[in-house]
Amino acid sequence: MSDTAPSATRRPSTFAQFKLLLAKDLRQEFRTREMLTSMGLYAFLVLIVLGAAFSQVNDLRAVADLAGGLVWVIIVFAALLGLGRAFSYEKEAGAMEGLLLAPVDRGAVYLAKFTSNLLFLGIVEVIVLPLFYFFFLTAAEPASTFFASMLPLVLGTVGISAVGTLLSTITAHARSRDVLLAVLFIPVLFPLLYSCVAATTAALAGTLELGGAFGIGVVGSLGYDIIFTAVSWLLYDYVVA
Secondary structure (H helix, E strand, O other): OOOOOOOOOOOOOHHHHHHHHHHHHHHHHHHHOHHHHHHHHHHHHHHHHHHHHOOOOOOHHHHHHHHHHHHHHHHHHHHHHHHHOOOHHHHHHOHHHHHHHOOOOHHHHHHHHHHHHHHHHHHHHHHHHHHHHHHHOOOOOOOOOHHHHHHHHHHHHHHHHHHHHHHHHHOOOOOOHHHHHHHHHHHHHHHHHHHHHHHHHHHHHOOOOOOOHHHHHHHHHHHHHHHHHHHHHHHHHHHOO
């Protein structure tokens, strides 16, 4: 009989934990499609309401000038609905408590949920934004800088997912979590929202001066993403403790 003690089970690395948790979220969502369906349907309904609200505006240039803000109205409301359901599976099955009892890096939990929220919101945007273009911008001649609007869209989506993941965790067990999430989310998101609307509007209008609204909006959005993603990741261990 060997006197050598059996080696302890090696703990998976943070990256391995991240991959496992992300794969779990993706499998769960693509099997049920509840979050994607509800976000996509809600974004489409907001799009219809905005279309009805602006149906009597005959000035195509005025609609084009407002398009940047309208895009972000749709994205923010769809994101709120999705983030409100981000931890619904964990809460209903009691899986969150079991996950926190396991020797899992809290940072990996945050990064996995942040990445899944980012992917789901991105999928909804890919579906809804072409419809937005069809509703609001087909009658107006697009600016030569139209595709530059993709940059603030990407930066804004990252920031929304980063902050929203932290706040949805904080409000997951609240009685009125949807209302509380909106109350916390909108004020914290306002600097990013303001920067993204300015940059998106400038791109759609064809004004991309480096020191203008587009440049300032992109720099502000990037700075917001870096700061708030890092802060959310660092604070997550205390939020779920």
